[in-house]
Amino acid sequence: MPGLALLHGCVPRLSYNPDSIIRSRSGYPQQRSNFQRLASQGFRFHPLKAAQEKSSLIRRVAVRVREDGLLDYLGGGKSGGYRPKSRTTLERSRIIQSRASSRNFVQQETVTIAGRAVTTESLKVLGVAVSTVFLATLNKVMFKMALVPMKEYPFFLAQLTTFGYVLVYFSILYFRYKAGVVTKEMLNLPKGQFVAVGALEALGIATSTAAAAVLPAASIPVLVQTFLVWQLVLSALLLGKKYSKLQIFGCLMVVTGVILVVASGGGAGSVQEIGFLWPLVMVVSSLFQAGASIFKESAFTNARRQLKGGSLDIFVVNSYGSGFQALFVLLLLPFLAKSRGISMGQLVPFFKAGAACFVNAGSLVPGCEGAPLIPILYVLVNMTFNIAALSLMKSSSAIVSSLAVTTSVPLAIYAFTLPLPYLGTPPPMPPGLFFGSAVLVIGLAAYNLAPKVPAKVE
16 A cells, blocks of 8 residues: 555664664764764663654654545645645744734834833823823813803703714714725724614613712712723623733722712712612613723724724724714603603703703803803813723723723812812812822722733634
8 A cells, every 4th residue: 555655664764783873873984882882871772762753653644644634645646745735834824923923022112211111002002091081080170161051951962962973973984084094894894883882872871861860969970980890890701801800909999099089078968868779770870881881892802803903993983883872862862851851842942942052142041151162162172082082992991991081080079179260169179089099099000000911812
């Protein structure tokens, strides 16, 4: 059989003639004393060892024949050589990928800060994080100021941002598509993940609106802090991420610090007076919002694979997410209006009055002083903040983006103690502001300095 003859021919014949062994091993005769010295070491040129090597070689050949097929091993009966093409191609692919990975790692630019090398990519993420914290703080302050002229129409302001952003984001997306920044492949990505984002955000708005109408005002910021906890849980369950104990401890410390700051202000009211149903509804609303953020992060992660390593533009996520959110909010509009004490018959006149107050041309509407400048500034700041938060999520993760937003809570509380226009006499500084902020900073340091758990390699 030619196959067995080939197998037999793969095994080198072992000669027990010392001169022939030395000649075959080194190519020229050696002194017999040298051979005797080598043979005395006891591990070469042993008959039993040769038989074991022959048996091992036969087993390896059998494994290759089983994996690659006999025809591949015999060369299809043409050349008669072992040519595992699929294996060779796979190994070359792995070598190329390894070289590319090493080249990318070497070419990363680094700078030295305090004797420690930091990549420029990390500095960019840090810059986006600082910008997000600043914009989140400014967003809270501007919202408080915008409610002064729009104090009777906060529901109108909320719907304006929901539906107005759809027009703005899709307009930006159109111009970016014309400029070549957004490709057809990005626009043709599966829309199921964006539908989930819109539905979860709409449910979060509906449940939080219903709960906020009943809960004490000071208890709402405390209950909202469960958002970060939900993100940790959903990130582990849906994205398969793993966090070290120190990272989990850091997130919990951040939540604790915010609760200490908010609770130290006093006047929280008694949750026991209204029962535990509505606090639970507010916690569930945080679950919906956290789920939406995880789906956004998943959209960026999946796009890297679907776009073959390409990066998904943030305005694709913003546009489609806002579009589906507006659609679901429109379906839930009767429920949202009823939670605000507005019937369906009063909805159209209410929106007309809200639009007149928002525009306030020539300050003709009484009680709307400060409009339209302050509300427009709030809308611009809020839009910029949403873009910055999504950019931070894209470059890092949803958890890091939430930590940046959470950090803005004590900063905003401190900003409200300053003499700001339209807000009247500032309240006194909460006694637990500095202590809670210190706990928050410790939590942030613990999360960022904790060793990252490596992702599971498939």
